[in-house]
Amino acid sequence: GEDVEQSLFLSVREGDSSVINCTYTDSSSTYLYWYKQEPGAGLQLLTYIFSNMDMKQDQRLTVLLNKKDKHLSLRIADTQTGDSAIYFCADGEDNRLAFGKGNQVVVIP
Amino acid sequence: DTGVSQNPRHKITKRGQNVTFRCDPISEHNRLYWYRQTLGQGPEFLTYFQNEAQLEKSRLLSDRFSAERPKGSFSTLEIQRTEQGDSAMYLCASSVDSRRELFFGEGSRLTVL
Numbered sequence: 001g002e003d004v005e006q007s008l009f010l011s012v013r014e015g016d017s018s019v020i021n022c023t024y025t026d027s028s029s030t031y032l033y034w035y036k037q038e039p040g041a042g043l044q045l046l047t048y049i050f051s052n053m054d055m056k057q058d059q060r061l062t063v064l065l066n067k068k069d070k071h072l073s074l075r076i077a078d079t080q081t082g083d084s085a086i087y088f089c090a091d092g093e094d095n096r097l098a099f100g101k102g103n104q105v106v107v108i109p
Numbered sequence: 110d111t112g113v114s115q116n117p118r119h120k121i122t123k124r125g126q127n128v129t130f131r132c133d134p135i136s137e138h139n140r141l142y143w144y145r146q147t148l149g150q151g152p153e154f155l156t157y158f159q160n161e162a163q164l165e166k167s168r169l170l171s172d173r174f175s176a177e178r179p180k181g182s183f184s185t186l187e188i189q190r191t192e193q194g195d196s197a198m199y200l201c202a203s204s205v206d207s208r209r210e211l212f213f214g215e216g217s218r219l220t221v222l
Contacts, residue, residue: 040215041215042113042200042212042213042216043200043202043211043213044213045210088151095140095202095204095209096157097154097211099151099153101149
């Protein structure tokens with residue numbers, strides 16, 4: 001994996017949708033990932049998408065991949081207070097991942 | 110299974126001292142990874158093991174850093190002659206082969222004064 005870029009902060013009301021964006025540079029990555037980091041907890045894999053796919057839906061999570069623009073997004077539907085965390089996108093092979101700086105999502109009740 | 114365990118959780122040391130962190134991966138996970146995370150940044154890959162073999166080291170891993178996994182189970186990361194720039198959270202993760210999920214520990218935070 002190489003450079004992965006993310007914007008930094010998002011505030012969203014409970015029940016609304018939240019969208020987090022990421023750009024990456026390593027077009028050879030087979031998979032792209034979204035990880036979640038809550039305070040005092042280890043990073044947790046949320047979902048991943050195969051690089052040949054455009055979209056993947058997993059319950060409240062929707063991942064969109066635009067390979068042409070090297071743009072990855074994560075949409076969280078019906079955002080809940082438990083979704084407050086830092087979200088990292090990552091690329092790379094064999095779990096030798098390059099992570100972005102992360103997006104902090106704050107859910108307002 | 111209690112997940113990936115790291116010790117100590119927090120280490121404060123003076124510049125120039127040596128420190129060692131330990132990671133106990135999930136049992137039966139043959140791959141073990143070390144990452145470093147500084148404030149406001151995402152994790153950066155340092156090195157990884159398959160069983161006891163260290164397969165790759167990042168250029169971030171200077172010669173003051175050494176990692177071992179002698180019996181293919183727990184791993185240690187030693188930093189010699191610590192510098193203030195080494196202050197960071199050191200994360201350990203494990204996986205079964207290169208399956209697409211890394212299980213991270215809660216990290217060991219190093220503060221170098």
